[in-house]
Amino acid sequence: MHLRDYDISQRYTATVRSSEPITAEDAEAEVRHIVMRVDDDFRFKAGQSIGVLLEEPDDFGNPYRMRLYSIANAPNPKSVEAGVEIELCVRRCSYLDPVSGERYPGMLSNYLCDASSGDTLTLTGPYGRNFQAPESPEANLLMIGTGTGMAPFRAFLHYLLDAQPERPGQVRLFYGAETGLERSYGNVPETDLGQYYEERTFKAFQILSAATHAGVPASLESVLEDNAGDAWELIQDPNTHVYxxxxxxxxxxxxxxxxxxxxxxxxxxxxxxxxxxxxxxSELLYD
Ligand SMILES: Cc1cc2nc3c(=O)[nH]c(=O)nc-3n(C[C@H](O)[C@H](O)[C@H](O)COP(=O)(O)OP(=O)(O)OC[C@H]3O[C@@H](n4cnc5c(N)ncnc54)[C@H](O)[C@@H]3O)c2cc1C
Structure with a gap:
């Protein structure tokens, strides 16, 4: 679906509460964890995305520019009265102009990464009804992602921990990045994803690599290869959902x-x- 086909008529105002880098200072790319609060009546489900609008005419005469971002947390039903908290994991992007050969900053990702506490943003959505965690605790989840593709999986894990604390279903997370993103989101003891689940059902394969093969961290490829038998076996199970x-x-x-x-x-x-x-x-892929 093209960006211009998204319905952006319903808009919400969000206030930035914090913005922290989750990549090391010397990392090749900057990725920020941005927390914002929406006071309007905004509802979302784990795995969905929001649109961020910037009032800046684009090359086709549209008054707004819009980009999609995965929500990196699950809704907290207890906080509804006090507004809704949304967390994003945003990479500061740039692109190479094929004609001039010059590198330009990506407009929306820089706008978001430059936003600081107290700034307000205009959001639309949520979108992506198809990228949602299964409701049955019996279901197995096989999650495979790169870079900021970790965001919806973080939301899934928050949701599963909250809604299905006792789940017999197996959870596998294969995740690779070349940016040092795992520093915060990796399965390191006592940090974010390390707290999930007993080892019997949950395995996270975190992969950090400087070397890339066609843009995919080389070690994600090799860890996937090493565990392909396990993944393939899980896929044969009619209870398995792949993301x-x-x-x-x-x-x-x-x-x-x-x-x-x-x-x-x-x-x-x-x-x-x-x-x-x-x-x-279910796929949530972008270029
Ligand atoms: C459903 C969906 C969910 C998305 N979720 C996220 C998210 O959670 N976090 C996030 O940072 N981005 C996400 N994106 C990408 C995001 O929508 C923008 O495309 C991105 O921020 C670049 O926008 P821009 O205006 O800054 O730059 P543009 O001028 O549009 O693009 C700049 C360059 O950055 C590259 N690029 C775009 N996104 C990424 C990325 N994430 N990592 C590496 N290179 C990239 C593009 O290929 C392009 O060459 C998502 C896209 C989709 C379709």
Whole structure:
């Protein structure tokens, strides 16, 4: 779906409460964890995205520019009366002009990364009804992501911890980044994701790599390969839901790895089509 096809008529005002870098100072990219509060009657579900609007005409004459961002937390039902808290995980982007060869700052990500406590933003949405955690605690979750693709998985884990504290379903998180993003979101004891679940059901494979292969952290590829048998076995279980999030380049790596685990690309593609038809495959990919 193209950005201009999103309904942006319903708007909300959000006030930034904090903005902290979650990448090391010397990291190649800057990623910030931004917390904001919406006082209007805004409701969302774990895994959904919001639109951030900037009143700045674009090249097509639209008065606003809009970009989507995954909400990196789950709704807290207890805080509804005092407003709704939204957390984002935003990478400061830039792009290379193919004609001039010059590098320009991405407009919306820089606008967000430059926002500080007390600033107000205009939001639309939420969007993405299809990227949601299964309601059954019996369901297995296989989550695979890169970079800021961690944001919806963080929301899923918050939701599962809160809504399904005793869950027999298996949870697997394969996550790779080349930015040092795991410093805060990784499965390090006593930090964010380290607190989730007993090891029997939850395994997080955090991968940090400077080397990349076609834009995908090389070690994500190798860790996926090392664990492809486990992932493939989990996929055979009719209770398993697969989620893929982050830069779209990961889709090819996943197809290659699971194609090998399945024995052939044909078997894998047939399985993937079946997962999609049964609504057990969800993607949130962007370029
Ligand atoms: C459903 C959805 C959810 C998204 N969620 C997030 C999110 O949680 N966090 C986030 O930072 N971005 C997210 N994005 C990307 C975001 O919408 C913008 O595309 C991004 O912030 C760049 O916008 P810009 O206006 O700054 O720059 P633009 O001028 O639009 O793009 C600048 C360059 O950055 C590249 N780029 C865009 N996003 C990323 C990224 N996340 N990592 C690495 N390179 C990137 C683009 O390929 C482009 O070359 C999401 C996109 C979609 C479609």
């Amino acid at each position: 893929v999030a982050g830069l779209s380049k990961i889709a090819r790596v996943l197809d290659d790895t699971l194609g090998s685990a399945a024995g052939s690309d044909e078997v894998w593609q047939t399985t993937k089509r079946a997962l999609m038809a049964q609504k057990r495959w």
